[in-house]
Amino acid sequence: ASDPPARRVCILGATGSIGRSTMEVVAHLRKVDPEYRWQVWAASGHRNLDTLAEVALSADPVPRRLVASCAQTHARVSGNGESPLARFSGEILAGPDALVRVATDPEIDVLVAAIVGRAGLESTLAAVQEGKRVALANKETLVVAGPIVRQAAQKSGAELLPVDSEHSALFQCLGDRPDDVEKLILTASGGPFRDWSTEQMRQASVQSALNHPTWDMGAKITIDSATMMNKALEIIEARWLFDVPAETIEVVVHPQSIVHSLVEFRDHSVISQWSPPDMRLPIQYALTYPRRLPGVAKRWNRQQPCQLDMLPADRERFPALDLGFEVARVGGTAGAVVNAANEVAVGLFLDGQIRFTDIVKSCHQVLQHHQFDASPTLADLVQIDQWARRETLRFADGL
Ligand code: NAD
Numbered sequence: 001a002s003d004p005p006a007r008r009v010c011i012l013g014a015t016g017s018i019g020r021s022t023m024e025v026v027a028h029l030r031k032v033d034p035e036y037r038w039q040v041w042a043a044s045g046h047r048n049l050d051t052l053a054e055v056a057l058s059a060d061p062v063p064r065r066l067v068a069s070c071a072q073t074h075a076r077v078s079g080n081g082e083s084p085l086a087r088f089s090g091e092i093l094a095g096p097d098a099l100v101r102v103a104t105d106p107e108i109d110v111l112v113a114a115i116v117g118r119a120g121l122e123s124t125l126a127a128v129q130e131g132k133r134v135a136l137a138n139k140e141t142l143v144v145a146g147p148i149v150r151q152a153a154q155k156s157g158a159e160l161l162p163v164d165s166e167h168s169a170l171f172q173c174l175g176d177r178p179d180d181v182e183k184l185i186l187t188a189s190g191g192p193f194r195d196w197s198t199e200q201m202r203q204a205s206v207q208s209a210l211n212h213p214t215w216d217m218g219a220k221i222t223i224d225s226a227t228m229m230n231k232a233l234e235i236i237e238a239r240w241l242f243d244v245p246a247e248t249i250e251v252v253v254h255p256q257s258i259v260h261s262l263v264e265f266r267d268h269s270v271i272s273q274w275s276p277p278d279m280r281l282p283i284q285y286a287l288t289y290p291r292r293l294p295g296v297a298k299r300w301n302r303q304q305p306c307q308l309d310m311l312p313a314d315r316e317r318f319p320a321l322d323l324g325f326e327v328a329r330v331g332g333t334a335g336a337v338v339n340a341a342n343e344v345a346v347g348l349f350l351d352g353q354i355r356f357t358d359i360v361k362s363c364h365q366v367l368q369h370h371q372f373d374a375s376p377t378l379a380d381l382v383q384i385d386q387w388a389r390r391e392t393l394r395f396a397d398g399l
């Protein structure tokens, strides 16, 4: 028998939480998939080249190409001959442009978009334009440029498959009769401050905000979960990914993070997707869809009692939710502005420069002050993103 065909994966953001989980999934698929021979073909990291080297060299086979997307870091380390990447014999590319080059490389079949923040936009969009399968963890890409990415996918035939657990759940529950769908219901754990008063949140420390009850993730999304800005971003992500109006989307608080989201149909039947919190499941499904293969993710243990709570979301204590619905409703430049403001404000909070409750306040403020444009080009979005970053710093300065 001849060898099965190769399935070559490019992981951008390989050193992060999703990136490392993806490395595990690919290693697993290599063992269990009789139809394809999986391998990580290219991988990127940003500042920490030690981690990139460690992640890449522990893969079997080792990726052919690595990207150090932060060009300065790469130049500094390779300049004095002590690069941690010295043992890597493949090709090393540097700088943000290299991300687009590997994402569109004809040799790769799947892009796993696992960079955090707006920094993932160009490479994700480029892979979509190239007609690749894109396993999308980088929700900020759809928040910033949802309509542009959607259009590009329609034109190229690219498959845009969700990695975000809620969107993977919706995708798994939806079925093929879209007219029968009444509501997409996103679950939210509620984060570490689910039961805190606004006053307590005003005083919240960085440490307590980084302490997520059910998920172990990168710092930015962990803070986003505490403010519930993560759910706001996911509302916007769902709006573009499934092409539904904001009114179709709802949020319910589910502290156990076992039900990953639900779909309500017109006859009021509700279908949900369950599994213990483990990102390797939605990653694997995005890679193998429409096939389901033996899982690497944790399995629901029926020997343990399992309790599921579903609670209404508190939109007063978590004003990010209304912000998310508003942005999903108006579209245009609003997503780029709120996303940029949030990225900057989260950074300021992590640096101890603003209060926890100032994060969402800054996003509101900057959204209110921006020059709304209903159908921006990509260049407009890039420009307004930069404006919103400056405006957030200015607002935070006056706090
Ligand atoms: P992380 O912080 O653990 O990893 C981020 C990755 O992006 C790293 O590889 C880092 O080197 C790279 N990176 C950071 N800044 C960059 C830049 N300016 N240019 C290029 N690369 C850069 O983040 P994460 O938790 O893995 O999240 C990644 C994405 O997946 C985010 O968009 C997040 O919202 C989404 N997501 C994560 C989870 C999760 O469980 N971690 C769940 C759902 C969605």
Ligand code: MG
Residues within 6 Å of the ligand: 164, 165, 166, 234
């Ligand atoms: Mg999620």
